[in-house]
Amino acid sequence: GAVVSQHPSWVICKSGTSVKIECRSLDFQATTMFWYRQFPKQSLMLMATSNEGSKATYEQGVEKDKFLINHASLTLSTLTVTSAHPEDSSFYICSAGTSGGFNQETQYFGPGTRLLVL
Amino acid sequence: GQSLEQPSEVTAVEGAIVQINCTYQTSGFYGLSWYQQHDGGAPTFLSYNALDGLEETGRFSSFLSRSDSYGYLLLQELQMKDSASYFCAYSDRGSTLGRLYFGRGTQLTVWP
Secondary structure, three states, rough: OEEEEEEEEEEEEEEOOOEEEEEOOOOOOOEEEEEEOOOOOOEEEEEEEEEEOOOOEEOOOOOOOOOOEEEEEEEEEEEEOOOHHHHHHHEEEEEEEOOOOOOOEEEEOOEEEEEEEO | OOOOOOEEEEEEOOOOOOOEEEEEOOOOOOOEEEEEEEOOOOOEEEEEEEOEEEEEEEOEEEEEEEOOOOEEEEEEOHHHHHOOOEEEEEEEEOOOOOOOOOOEEEEEEEEO
């Protein structure tokens, strides 16, 4: 099956710094990538949809200036948490997929990045 | 608005059968997906129902009734490794590539 990687797998940073998380589709070209956030023992919450070469579409309540998303190529999307604060500490998960007829479409999840802001 | 409701916890013993229900309320419903997530891991796709009825994949089956806005995941011959969180989710388009909105998850604990 298709593989999606994330880097780093975990990161600890000081409050006020920015953190960049990479999401890569390793063996396929992803026309669409999604970013989710998950707090402990809670559900995955969709943050934004990222299409290659265009601006990301953010879900209601997600600050686009705080969570910068770039999808510069068909295999890479990045999420930058700017001026991170302790409340941004969470598990960030990306997923990726390729459109190609509804019977073939699916999205594959990355292993997640655990962010701890001190 | 949009919402998915599922039980927070379910426990069962090895070899048993367990059913995890999911009711949803949303506009623009296309289909219901189920995902498994072990602690600290990524969600793993289990099944997708676009049409009413039962989909069977090995020990796991999923059912959908669009008229009742209801679905369930059925796990048979439970094994210890099935202990995980299970999420129902719906997509905003007629495939599993759309934006996914997840339920709160059901923590399944399988006892020996």
